[in-house]
Amino acid sequence: MSFKLLQDLRHFVWKAVPLIRTKIDLDILTAIGAAEEEGRFLNMKQLGLLGIGSSATLRRRIAWLVKCGYLSQMHVEGDGRVAVFRVNPRVKKTFAGLGAVLKSNSRPPGAAGQAKK
Numbered sequence: 001m002s003f004k005l006l007q008d009l010r011h012f013v014w015k016a017v018p019l020i021r022t023k024i025d026l027d028i029l030t031a032i033g034a035a036e037e038e039g040r041f042l043n044m045k046q047l048g049l050l051g052i053g054s055s056a057t058l059r060r061r062i063a064w065l066v067k068c069g070y071l072s073q074m075h076v077e078g079d080g081r082v083a084v085f086r087v088n089p090r091v092k093k094t095f096a097g098l099g100a101v102l103k104s105n106s107r108p109p110g111a112a113g114q115a116k117k
Contacts, residue, residue: 024061028058028061029095032071041085043085071087072088
C-alpha cells in the first residue's frame with residue numbers, strides 16, 4: 001500500500017463520518033465494530049483493557065459517540081449494571097464501503113486528488 005492510498009482512505013473516513021473528532025473515536029468505533037463482526041459485544045472494562053485511552057477519556061468519547069448516534073448502548077440481560085456498546089447500522093454501512101475499497105485496493109470515492117468528471 002502506498003502512503004497516498006492511506007492518506008486517501010483517511011480522508012474518506014473523515015468525510016464519511018464527519019463527527020469523528022479524534023483518533024480515539026475511530027479506535028473505539030473500529031474496536032466495537034470488529035467485536036460485533038466476531039459475534040460479541042464490548043463493555044467499558046473490555047474497551048479499557050484494549051489500551052485505547054484512560055477510563056475517563058473512554059467514558060467521555062463514548063458518551064459523545066452515543067450522543068452523535070454512531071454507537072448505541074444496551075444493558076446486558078440479567079445484569080442491568082453492565083452496558084455493552086453497538087455500532088449504528090448506518091455507520092456499519094459506511095465502514096463496509098471502506099472495507100470494499102480496501103479489498104479492491106483502489107481509491108476511495110471522493111478521495112482527495114481524484115479527477116472530477
